[in-house]
Amino acid sequence: MATMNMIEAINSAMDVALSADPNVTVLGEDIGFFGGVFRATAGLQKKHGKTRVFDTPINECGIIGVAVGMAAYGLRPIPEIQFADYIYPGLDQLVSEAARLRYRSAGEFPMPITVRTPFGGGIFGGQTHSQSPEAMFTHICGIKTVIPSNPYDAKGLLLAAIADNDPVVFFEPKRIYNGPFDGHYDRPVSPWSKFAQSEVPEGHYTVPLGKAAVVREGSDLTILTYGTMVHVALATVEEKGVDAEVVDLRTLLPLDIETIEASVKKTGRCMVLHEATRTSGFGAELAALVQERCFYHLEAPVERCTGFDTPYPHSLEWAYFPGPFRIGTAIDKVMKS
Incomplete structure (x- = not known):
């Protein structure tokens, strides 16, 4: 067990999945050498290599489209969309391809894609870095929608999502990425907020979807x-x-x-x-x-x-x-x- 915030727990989940299954890959903008804009993928490319954890162009449609092809081929991709606000260019790939391909192929092609993306406000990101579009994805048959609230659940839910054979959109509340707060702008830390930073197993476990x-x-x-x-x-x-x-x-x-x-x-x-x-x-x-x-x-x-x-x-x-x-x-x- 280790005390982790949500970023550390998410990083640990991907590290465990990459170590356990050679078919797991991580892709997205700045997620390789740089480790992601929020550092969620820090150290993963160095440990697992550039063919398992790799940077992409700024092309959300391309990121998700490539992930669809990878999943159809037998891989388990984890594409990161840098902010949920940027997911819309890739929406057609999610709705028309990822959500439907398993059904359209009579089960021949599962779609084990886990789209990670930070969502919500709390960092003064303005209109293009703060949206909460989760309701849109609950309307799409074939996509699972997951939102953790604490590090323990974040790691367990992410590992469950990676193992799932259906596409999952995994929304990460950026406001609590780095530790506890109590709901007030001027009081970022409070003893009651035991759920925002918690003891997390370092190995594999899942929280059921x-x-x-x-x-x-x-x-x-x-x-x-x-x-x-x-x-x-x-x-x-x-x-x-x-x-x-x-x-x-x-x-x-x-x-x-x-x-x-x-x-x-x-x-x-x-x-x-x-x-x-x-x-x-x-x-x-x-x-x-x-x-x-x-x-x-x-x-x-x-x-x-x-x-x-x-x-x-x-x-x-x-x-x-x-x-x-x-x-x-x-x-x-x-x-x-």
């Missing part, structure tokens, strides 16, 4: 969230003193609806929380599922707390994030209904 985690048990209401917002939810709950159950979804698709249903039926109230914009965000799907499955157990309407329906602001990004004040207001609304 499609299984949520109850990171805090409670009886007053259920908060459904993922990624960075898990930590902000925990901070808010502790500050307000509300007995909320916080469910870290971990995988948006496939979704662990059984854990969600059990929690909401226990608490009778539900709030969904994410950083992405509100309209057509994944929270809308969660609210619909909870209403369909738990209607007669609900004591109040399902509440959403999200980012705003605006272009991502640069100087005002900390006002854009759902923080303790906005989340607390949403909790009060649910509890008083």
